[in-house]
Amino acid sequence: MSVTSIIQSAVIKGLEQLFQKTFTSKDFQINETKPEFEGDYTVVLFTLLKPLKQSPDQLGNTLGNYLLDQQPGLFSAYNVIKGFLNLTISDQYWTDILDQNFENNIYGKKESNGKRIVVEYSSPNTNKPLHLGHLRNNFLGWSIAEILRAEGYKVIKTCISNDRGIHICKSMVAWQQFANGATPESTGIKGDHFVGDYYVMFGEVHKKEIISLTEKGMSKEEAEKEAPIMKAAQQMLIDWEAGKPEVMDLWKTMNSWVYSGFDTTYKRIGSDFDKLYYESDTYLLGKKLVEDGLKKGIFFTKPDSSVWIDLTADGLDEKIVQRKDGTAVYITQDIGLAVNKYDEFKYDQSIYVVGDEQNYHFKVLKLICKKLGLPSSDGIYHLSYGMVELPTGRMKTREGTVVDADDIMDEMINVAAAKTAELGKVKDFTDLELKELYDIIGLGALKFFILRVDPKKRMVFNPEESIDFHGFTASFVQFSHARAKAILRNEDADSSYIYKATTSLLPLEKALLIMLERYPLIITLAATDHNPSLLVTYGYELAKTFNSFVTEHRVLKAESEDKKQLRLRICRMTANVLASGLALLGIKAPERM
RNA sequence: GGUCCGGUAGCUCAGUUGGAUAGAGCAUCAGCCUUCUAAGCUGAGGGUCAUUGGUUCGAAUCCAAUCCGGAUCACCA
16 A cells, blocks of 8 residues: 555544544645655645634644554654644655565556456558657557556557558559559568658659649649549559459558568567457448448438438537448448457457547547447547647658658667767677667667657657757666666675664655655556656656765665665665666666666 | 647646645756766756636636637548
8 A cells, every 4th residue: 555545544544533523535635745844745734624623733733643643653753834734754664665675576566457458559551651650659559558557457459450441542553553563672662661652652643633633624622533543542442342353462462561661660669469450351340330320220321322420419520431432431440440359358448549630530439339339339448649740840741741760760779879889888798789778778768758748748859859868868767777786786685684773764765765665656647547657757756866866875885784785775676666667668777878 | 610639947848636935857057977887966047837817725727718829520541
């Protein structure tokens, strides 16, 4: 149990004993005491004054006295300032936490709670390579899954490949018309980039055709639809849904190129999946569900034979679920997928890590599933995250302002390598060890930078300024970990050591123990809020406190054997927690750097 | 236009269900490596929490209005 909940229960019990009144944890607040006051945790008394008809001083002193009297092992002092009751927790309590957990490698992780959560993330389109936005998705999804796992959930990571549809046909058409049989092998271009180039080419050709058509007097909207290359893509989609062999062959070939490129990138960033879904499989079930819904009268057909659902009564609009030519739209396959996932995993919750531009889409999806009476609907949760923008604004493919995932990773790793060489602290590393270290530092910096922002908020990524290894960065946390490990390499904490006397804790020692005690709670908060940034902030603050501690106090040459052992244990536990917290973010902690 | 989200230091971001004098990092300035890793530590300057009104013991936080920015309302995904 966390120290805050222990204090909470103690206060509730105290108020009951002293005033014969029952309160709950919601009736008052417990905060960490501000540094400028004496104490560790603070009970905010204001909300209790009226019901108890007490003055702040009266209540504070009565309660403070009571707590100290009842639990001398827990509380060692108190003071009352205005309406704040500042409690000092006894040093013994903190050192007990340390002694019980300094060797515990799974500290902070919870027992299984028997609940299942499906986390869908990454979900790429197979027509272009990953960019910065996808990285935020991958880092977030992977981290959330790991955090929930640590919190005791059975987590299934899934990925849906948006491997079919008009957008896929676009790159296929462009390749067919302009590639002259070129392949990733023949050109030496990574598969996903290769296919992406044809997607871009489609856009360019399309644009030219529109211009030439509008010059002949056609309206812009009409020209967009009537452009020959667009007609070819639409026809290809119809052929694809009909299973035309040559189209299927081309589709399979081009997708395989993309997947081989993705595999490389996924391996590098550490994304992994327990179950892969393909839109090409789920869209048929979706279409079947549309058919069922039509029979049940949940959907309706328009005169041109397109199928719709009317959600105006729920404050939304009419939404198309099937085109007039009978082909599936984006949401069709998502309905099928929701059913697939539920059938296979009987989940308690199904999380979709998808950008906030699709908030409306997921509202509609959940509502449609509900109206269809699918059991999968209740658990649907859209983990919506903000877009990644550049200082110049939103990334735009057409303007060539997209930051490619592979490029930015290369750059981070290169700068990490240069910085490491400049510092010259690992000259004895082999080439292989060095390469691994550069990856750990470069990718760590990138993940940390992206995960430190609250997922819900959009963020600005400045490619130049973001490449930093000082301050609020992964390197800072990794460095602190390596520093602790360096000390422990000289002399490890002695598991069997028993303190000779009760030592009083110095401020920085105590500050570290208070922070270490909070770690399990931080995981819970991050899991509940689906927010890895809480762990980022926590890791940084722990590292920062540790650095001050190491600068201020000697460990190996401590004042006494008791102090030395205490500090070695602090080093050990801090290193554990730093590495563990980073691991939940997908960041490795090197032994040396 | 409807709906939803956001606006905190020059820049990038924190700020638990309302609590004490609003915090970090970067950038700027001043110190600290014969001592367990200086990717570090210590300190300084920097704020009308978009604006106005309201709720109350108390508001960056809750409510309303206004201004600014973004997303969405596609037979794109």
